Amino acid sequence: MKKVDLHSHTTQSDGSLTPEELIERAVLNQVEILSITDHDTVAAYGELSEVDLGGLTLIPGIELSSQWRGVNVHIVGLKLNLTEPGLMAAVSSQQAARSERATLITQRLIKAGIPIDADRVLQIANMSNIGRPHFAQHMVELGVTKNMNTAFKKYLGNGKIGDVKQCWPDMPDVVEWIRVAGGVPVLAHPLKYTMTRTKLRALVDEFVEAGGQALEVVSGQQTTDENNYLARLCREKTLLASCGSDFHQPSQWSDIGKMAPFPKDCETVWLNW
Ligand code: AMP
Ligand code: MN
Ligand code: MN
Ligand code: MN
Numbered sequence: 001m002k003k004v005d006l007h008s009h010t011t012q013s014d015g016s017l018t019p020e021e022l023i024e025r026a027v028l029n030q031v032e033i034l035s036i037t038d039h040d041t042v043a044a045y046g047e048l049s050e051v052d053l054g055g056l057t058l059i060p061g062i063e064l065s066s067q068w069r070g071v072n073v074h075i076v077g078l079k080l081n082l083t084e085p086g087l088m089a090a091v092s093s094q095q096a097a098r099s100e101r102a103t104l105i106t107q108r109l110i111k112a113g114i115p116i117d118a119d120r121v122l123q124i125a126n127m128s129n130i131g132r133p134h135f136a137q138h139m140v141e142l143g144v145t146k147n148m149n150t151a152f153k154k155y156l157g158n159g160k161i162g163d164v165k166q167c168w169p170d171m172p173d174v175v176e177w178i179r180v181a182g183g184v185p186v187l188a189h190p191l192k193y194t195m196t197r198t199k200l201r202a203l204v205d206e207f208v209e210a211g212g213q214a215l216e217v218v219s220g221q222q223t224t225d226e227n228n229y230l231a232r233l234c235r236e237k238t239l240l241a242s243c244g245s246d247f248h249q250p251s252q253w254s255d256i257g258k259m260a261p262f263p264k265d266c267e268t269v270w271l272n273w
Contacts, residue, residue: 001262002033002270003033003257004031004033004034004243005031005033005034005035005244005247005257006078006186006269007037007063007076007188007220007243007245007246007247008022008026008034008036008245009037009038009063009248010044012038012041012043012129013039013040013041013063013131014125015038015247015248015249016248016250017250018047019036019047020047020048022036022247022256023048026056027056029255029257029258033270034056034058034059034256035058035059035060035061035076035078037061037062037063037078039063039064039065039131040098040129041091041129042082042087045060057273059078059079059270060081060082060183061076061077061079062076062178063075064076064094064174064177065094065097065168065174066168066169066171066173066174067168067171070165071158071165071193072163072165072168073171073187073188073203075171075174075175075178075186075187075188075207076186076187076188076242077178077181077183077184078183078184078186078242079182079183079184079273080178080181080183081181084181086180086181087180087181090174090177090181095129098129098130098131102121102135103118104167105164106118108162108164109135109139109161112161114139114155115142116139116142121134121135121138124138132152132162133148133248135151135156135162136148136151139151139155158193171206171210172210175211179211184213184214184269185210185211185212185214186213186214186215186216186242186269187203187204187212187214187216188244189216190203190204190215190216191226191230192219204233204239205237212239213239213240215234215239215240215242216242216244217231217242217263218241218242218259218260218262219245219246220246220254220259227260228263230263231266234266235266240266240267241266241268241269242268242269243268245259
């Protein structure tokens with residue numbers, strides 16, 4: 001089976017490698033099919049037109065933020081037509097939502113007594129596309145928490161004071177944007193939403209109803225049991241199966257191209273690519 005990684009991040013969102021450095025690392029790790037799926041932006045692709053990909057197949061992608069029943073849900077879009085006007089409009093509205101959200105997060109954290117410097121957060125985010133990890137990094141440098149994980153546990157994670165999701169569009173709208181851009185909508189890391197399995201099944205059903213086509217069956221740090229559970233869910237709902245490391249930086253979570261083996265009997269999303 002080919003070595004495939006369809007979920008990764010660069011400095012254009014909250015990753016630590018530039019798009020070019022990410023490609024180099026993917027090639028080094030013998031990835032054959034790669035997608036860069038930065039949060040709410042496709043800017044990485046604009047930086048790669050001159051880069052030699054060698055034998056690597058690069059699939060245009062994105063990870064879009066959405067909300068569903070009060071949960072911040074991520075939808076990966078793969079094999080997008082990057083010049084589709086609807087996609088460009090969607091990306092710019094997501095960017096506006098992100099900066100509005102950053103202001104709300106700042107206000108909430110300040111109210112909680114944490115002296116956030118909004119300009120510093122923007123600087124940490126390379127001047128655009130602010131995400132919660134940039135707040136977490138700032139909180140660590142302020143000495144508010146000892147590391148980013150604690151910042152998420154106490155202030156930024158699911159349901160915490162800095163978890164602002166009302167700015168995001170509804171999940172079905174995001175699925176539709178991807179379809180309009182000719183892409184395949186993939187429900188990202190389904191086990192990361194701290195929801196019951198009953199609620200997850202309801203999410204998958206509504207995702208399919210909205211036009212969703214694939215489930216991220218293998219994701220970065222999942223156990224074999226988790227992979228097998230998602231493979232069963234995927235087959236039951238007759239969805240395509242995707243896999244991605246959700247790589248952000250070399251020293252954190254999973255490396256690019258490093259994932260558990262793919263479960264048998266799932267139809268892969270990349271079959272005809
Ligand atoms: P946002 O895009 O602003 O909603 O932030 C979500 C991102 O935060 C995820 O894509 C992860 O990269 C990051 N994240 C989530 N949980 C943690 C954690 N415990 N420690 C560090 N980063 C995290
Ligand atoms: Mn991220
Ligand atoms: Mn995600
Ligand atoms: Mn991701």
